Amino acid sequence: MKSYCKSWHRKKLRSFISNSWLAIMMIFLILIIINPQGKGYPYWEESQYSYTNQRGAQFLQIDACDLSQWNDTIGNSLSPEDWFDGAPNKTGNVAKRLYTSGFYYPIRTGQLFRSMFFRWFDVDYWTLHTLGYNSSYFDTRYEHWIWIWELDYSQWEFTSEQLDHEPDENYYRYVILDPLDYQYLLTNYDDFRQVFNDDPDVQALNYSLPLVSGDEFLFYLVLEDMIVASPVSGYLRDLIDVLDCQNVTLAGNTMELRFHGNEDYTLELKFNENGIVDRNVFKTAQGITFFKITSWYPMDFAPLILILSMVGLIALIGLQVYKWRKRVKFFKNN
Numbered sequence: 001m002k003s004y005c006k007s008w009h010r011k012k013l014r015s016f017i018s019n020s021w022l023a024i025m026m027i028f029l030i031l032i033i034i035n036p037q038g039k040g041y042p043y044w045e046e047s048q049y050s051y052t053n054q055r056g057a058q059f060l061q062i063d064a065c066d067l068s069q070w071n072d073t074i075g076n077s078l079s080p081e082d083w084f085d086g087a088p089n090k091t092g093n094v095a096k097r098l099y100t101s102g103f104y105y106p107i108r109t110g111q112l113f114r115s116m117f118f119r120w121f122d123v124d125y126w127t128l129h130t131l132g133y134n135s136s137y138f139d140t141r142y143e144h145w146i147w148i149w150e151l152d153y154s155q156w157e158f159t160s161e162q163l164d165h166e167p168d169e170n171y172y173r174y175v176i177l178d179p180l181d182y183q184y185l186l187t188n189y190d191d192f193r194q195v196f197n198d199d200p201d202v203q204a205l206n207y208s209l210p211l212v213s214g215d216e217f218l219f220y221l222v223l224e225d226m227i228v229a230s231p232v233s234g235y236l237r238d239l240i241d242v243l244d245c246q247n248v249t250l251a252g253n254t255m256e257l258r259f260h261g262n263e264d265y266t267l268e269l270k271f272n273e274n275g276i277v278d279r280n281v282f283k284t285a286q287g288i289t290f291f292k293i294t295s296w297y298p299m300d301f302a303p304l305i306l307i308l309s310m311v312g313l314i315a316l317i318g319l320q321v322y323k324w325r326k327r328v329k330f331f332k333n334n
Contacts (some may be wrong), residue, residue: 012160049229051149051175054099054274060295065091070282070291074261080291083223083280086157086168088293096156096163102178106145108140109188115174120220129199133210142188149175149244151227175227175275186217212241215257222257222267227276227297237269278306 067089070080080088087093114125116268128134151174154167179266193209196202212220218239228235232253240248247258253271258264263285270279282291 011047049177049235051229053102058097058168060095062091062093062295063294064289064292066290073265073284086159087160093158093160093260095158102151104149106147109142112120144179147177172229179231179239179242179268214245215247234274
């Protein structure tokens with residue numbers, strides 16, 4: 001009887017160890033599913049900024065839209081459609097963004113020049129290439145690598161109708177992980193601007209690049225839904241400082257930009273903890289709100305389901321241990 005008990009005990013022990021390892025691996029895989037990118041990676045050891053991958057849906061709604069006041073204050077140089085895609089011209093219209101994935105990697109300065117300044121100012125890349133300003137030129141002249149987080153998302157544009165099942169577009173945004181790199185970009189853009197504008201071949205084509213101040217650079221970034229790293233308030237403060245912005249004030253995660261159209265006006269941007277703007281408020285110099293967008297984030301049940309699954313799995317392991325110990329005790333006593 002004792003020999004049988006020992007044999008049974010060894011078999012059950014091997015089975016228990018095997019099942020335990022399987023359970024541990026399942027928990028590990030579940031953790032990867034919940035957060036495959038981790039909680040955010042520093043771009044170098046000394047960096048105080050990182051990015052936590054945003055996942056899930058963001059719904060945006062127009063809470064105020066006074067187009068008459070918009071035209072009187074801003075003028076016709078910029079319309080709501082220049083700021084926001086779709087039909088952002090009616091109170092109650094909604095839009096949606098679904099943030100899906102993200103990853104970080106280093107990117108060349110020339111690549112960011114193309115995605116920012118050259119695109120903003122309609123400078124054709126192939127024209128640059130034929131003039132000798134190709135990737136090799138930029139990589140040699142501007143050797144600095146910039147670490148970014150690429151955030152991918154799908155977008156449903158503003159509409160008064162029910163949102164479709166399929167998005168209107170798929171986009172990505174670069175999150176530059178160190179605000180000092182914005183200063184580097186602006187400084188080196190100005191360096192290239194002078195070289196470019198002094199080139200006789202460029203002048204013959206009637207091309208030129210404008211001088212860009214820190215305030216103007218920030219304006220273009222905001223116009224393209226700038227996303228910032230965390231901690232957000234510190235990042236925004238450093239960004240304003242390194243760009244030497246004169247028309248921006250900051251209070252926590254809320255940034256206020258001052259502009260002049262037909263009249264003076266302000267744009268108030270509130271960033272959430274993931275560095276994404278979730279409130280836009282346009283106000284007159286007298287503080288009257290004439291355009292406002294707010295957003296909300298519906299609960300994502302997927303992480304909750306996975307967490308409950310983990311709890312259930314741990315409970316199952318505990319039950320297996322309890323049964324195994326009970327059986328061992330029974331055979332020892334008999």
